[in-house]
Amino acid sequence: MNAIFHALGDVTRRGMLSELSGGEKTVGQLAEPFDMSLAAASKHIKVLEKAGLIRREVRWRTRVCHLNPGPLASAHAWLREYERFWTGRLDALEQLLREEDAHQPPSREGDDP
Amino acid sequence: MNAIFHALGDVTRRGMLSELSGGEKTVGQLAEPFDMSLAAASKHIKVLEKAGLIRREVRWRTRVCHLNPGPLASAHAWLREYERFWTGRLDALEQLLREEDAHQPPSREGDDP
Numbered sequence: 548m549n550a551i552f553h554a555l556g557d558v559t560r561r562g563m564l565s566e567l568s569g570g571e572k573t574v575g576q577l578a579e580p581f582d583m584s585l586a587a588a589s590k591h592i593k594v595l596e597k598a599g600l601i602r603r604e605v606r607w608r609t610r611v612c613h614l615n616p617g618p619l620a621s622a623h624a625w626l627r628e629y630e631r632f633w634t635g636r637l638d639a640l641e642q643l644l645r646e647e648d649a650h651q652p653p654s655r656e657g658d659d660p
Numbered sequence: 661m662n663a664i665f666h667a668l669g670d671v672t673r674r675g676m677l678s679e680l681s682g683g684e685k686t687v688g689q690l691a692e693p694f695d696m697s698l699a700a701a702s703k704h705i706k707v708l709e710k711a712g713l714i715r716r717e718v719r720w721r722t723r724v725c726h727l728n729p730g731p732l733a734s735a736h737a738w739l740r741e742y743e744r745f746w747t748g749r750l751d752a753l754e755q756l757l758r759e760e761d762a763h764q765p766p767s768r769e770g771d772d773p
Contacts, residue, residue, distance in 0.1 A: 549669050556665035561738075568742065616745035623739040625674075629681065630736070632729035 548625060551618045554598035559583070560591050564614060567601060571613035661738060664731045667711035672696070673704050677727060680714060684726035 554560055559581055566577055578588030592612065595601045599618045603610050667673055672694055679690055691701030705725065708714045712731045716723050 548674070549671055552665050552669035556662050556669055558662055561661070564742070568745070614742075614745060616742060619739055619742045620746040623736065623743070626732055626736040626739065629677070629727075629729060629732045632681070632727060633733040 548621065550598040551600065551622050554594050554600055555622065557591065557594075559588075560595055563591060563595060564600060564619075567612060567614040571606070571611045573609055573611055577612055661734065663711040664713065664735050667707050667713055668735065670704065670707075672701075673708055676704060676708060677713060677732075680725060680727040684719070684724045686722055686724055690725055 562581065563577055566572060566580065574589060574592060575585070577592065578585050581588060592601065596603060596612075599615055601612045602615045603612050605611075675694065676690055679685060679693065687702060687705060688698070690705065691698050694701060705714065709716060709725075712728055714725050715728045716725050718724075
């Protein structure tokens with residue numbers, strides 16, 4: 548999980564995953580949209596590969612990279628454990644508004660803090 | 661998003677978030693379960709705070725840390741964009757099985773699952 552989140556903590560690497568969501572690419576194609584040397588791009592690709600986020604395969608004598616969604620699903624599942632904290636807030640607000648509605652005084656008096 | 665994923669890319673920091681999911685804690689309480697100095701724990705807390713994952717507040721003259729779910733929700737939403745890649749695989753498998761079922765030769769009778 549460390550390697551997955553570490554790999555995702557870089558805008559270039561997230562951009563590369565986004566590129567690969569459109570289909571597999573060679574290292575050259577993957578490096579192209581980013582303003583960096585092929586060596587620098589290769590380093591990012593290696594971090595993604597080490598985290599299992601992408602796979603490299605030989606296709607028609609060319610090495611292509613493709614997205615491997617498993618670790619993304621794991622990270623998503625980890626974050627989902629905390630979902631109640633952000634949905635919980637909305638539920639609490641809704642409950643509060645409903646209660647306020649039910650206990651609405653007939654005359655609008657006082658200034659509740 | 662860099663800071664959020666970077667902060668999540670460490671097992672101690674994820675452990676701290678898990679501790680805070682049970683309720684707010686002082687820095688001392690938060691550091692306690694981890695085998696490290698208070699200074700080392702403080703560094704982790706600062707990374708979490710910088711990423712907006714936790715907030716520090718003065719409560720009864722004590723500084724307490726609590727979970728701030730917003731950035732977790734953002735990371736979750738980012739990952740959800742890739743959901744079709746892991747659910748897509750299951751859909752494709754289901755489709756394949758359905759097609760196989762449809763083209764089943766008539767000789768095999770009474771094998772309905």
